[in-house]
Amino acid sequence: MDNTDIGIINIWKTGRMTTFEGCYSSADPHIIDTHLKQISKAGIGVVVVSWTPPNFTDSPNQILTPLFNTALNKYGDHPALYKVRKPLGHKTLPVIYIYDSYLIPAVAWRELLSSKGNLSVRGTAIDAIYLGLLVESHHKYHIKKSQFDGFYTYFATNSFTYGSTWKNWQYLSKFATQNKLIFVPSVGPGYIDIGVRPWNSANTRHRHHGQYYDVAWHTAVNARVNYVSITSFNEWHEGTQIEPARPKSSHGFTYLDYEPEGPYYYMNLTKSWITQFEKFMA
Numbered sequence: 001m002d003n004t005d006i007g008i009i010n011i012w013k014t015g016r017m018t019t020f021e022g023c024y025s026s027a028d029p030h031i032i033d034t035h036l037k038q039i040s041k042a043g044i045g046v047v048v049v050s051w052t053p054p055n056f057t058d059s060p061n062q063i064l065t066p067l068f069n070t071a072l073n074k075y076g077d078h079p080a081l082y083k084v085r086k087p088l089g090h091k092t093l094p095v096i097y098i099y100d101s102y103l104i105p106a107v108a109w110r111e112l113l114s115s116k117g118n119l120s121v122r123g124t125a126i127d128a129i130y131l132g133l134l135v136e137s138h139h140k141y142h143i144k145k146s147q148f149d150g151f152y153t154y155f156a157t158n159s160f161t162y163g164s165t166w167k168n169w170q171y172l173s174k175f176a177t178q179n180k181l182i183f184v185p186s187v188g189p190g191y192i193d194i195g196v197r198p199w200n201s202a203n204t205r206h207r208h209h210g211q212y213y214d215v216a217w218h219t220a221v222n223a224r225v226n227y228v229s230i231t232s233f234n235e236w237h238e239g240t241q242i243e244p245a246r247p248k249s250s251h252g253f254t255y256l257d258y259e260p261e262g263p264y265y266y267m268n269l270t271k272s273w274i275t276q277f278e279k280f281m282a
Contacts, residue, residue, distance in 0.1 A: 021244075026234075038244065039233065042267045043274035046082045048097055048229065064112065065119060068096075068126040076125065084129055086149070087180060094128045097152060101132035102139050109146030131182060134163040140175055150181040156188025156231040156240045157203045158216070166219040173223040186229040187216035189266050192239035192256075204239075209261060210269050217273040221280050228277060230270065242266035 024031045039047060053070045075081055076094065083092035101109070111117040113130060121127050132148040134140060135155075139162075143151045153163035153172075162168055169185045176183035190207035193200055205212055220228045234243040239256075244263040258265045 035233070035243070038267060041271070042242075043271045044230070046095075047233070050099075065121070065126070068121065068128070071096075072126045072128065086129065095131065096128045097131050097133075098148075099133055099154070101146070101148070102135065102142050106142050106145035109148070113147040113149075129182065131184065134172070135161045137162045137168075139163070140172070143181065144179055148181070150176065150183060152184035152229055153186045154229075154231055155191075156186065156216075156238070157191040157205050158212075160191075160203050166216060169219055169223040169225075173225050182227065183223075183225055184227045184229050185220045185223060185225060186231045187213065187220050188231040188240045189213040189242055189269075190239060193237060196237050210265065213266065213269060214273075217277075221273075221277050226281070242270055 021031065021034065026032070036047070051071065053067070053074075056067060056070070072094065081094050083094050085092050109132075111119045112121050114120060115122040129149045131150045131152050132139070132143045132146060134143060134151040134153055140151065151172075153161075153169075155161055155164035157164055159165050163172070164186070169183075172185070173183050175181075189210070190212050191203060191205040194204065207213065217228070230242065232238070232240045232242075234241045236243075244267060245257050246263050247257045247259060257263070
């Protein structure tokens with residue numbers, strides 16, 4: 001967590017809500033099975049996960065091509081890997097989100113992502129639909145110059161960044177269409193991270209019993225996009241999770257929850273919006 005003070009983590013050890021399953025490890029096969037069943041029941045079709053292979057460091061100095069090689073050689077033919085067809089393309093390709101892509105110069109990305117680049121991945125075994133992260137307005141030009149296939153927003157806090165500001169999604173969708181790019185806005189149910197970043201209360205966005213989530217979804221659907229990301233399923237420390245939550249008090253501390261709507265409220269709300277989105281797309 002590069003943007004989190006480790007000293008604060010040691011002090012603020014409790015989250016603002018608690019999971020319906022209680023404390024768990026995301027490496028537990030039973031938990032993975034439970035989560036995927038919950039996700040499927042909510043109508044969600046794809047899960048985006050962070051992944052670093054063994055013996056690789058999570059470092060900006062890490063060479064990307066071997067990373068892509070390792071990922072796609074290991075999982076490229078797996079039936080669960082989500083793939084889409086490029087416009088005018090004949091082959092389906094896996095979709096890969098690149099976080100903080102703007103930290104690498106466009107000229108370097110172009111060497112990989114342009115068909116004319118010296119290190120081009122296009123037409124190779126590690127070709128994919130590569131999506132860069134758009135945070136600020138000028139990043140859209142970085143995306144285009146880099147020859148990414150598209151871009152996504154990530155943050156669930158409306159007005160925190162240009163990309164996470166709902167009113168900008170209509171324009172970003174138009175920009176993407178004009179430049180033959182994929183645009184994936186990210187919606188979220190709210191945001192509160194003061195448990196790990198106590199100085200960041202200005203970016204808290206209360207859920208208002210689902211109203212915040214409703215507006216985010218409504219804006220994304222009206223932007224006429226083909227894909228919507230959800231931030232997040234279980235990013236508990238930032239309060240963006242839609243995972244079922246239950247009331248809990250411990251040692252005089254009461255966790256936030258989804259009451260009075262119930263533990264599955266945001267999963268059900270997600271299913272409702274996905275149904276509307278699919279009808280809108282039909």
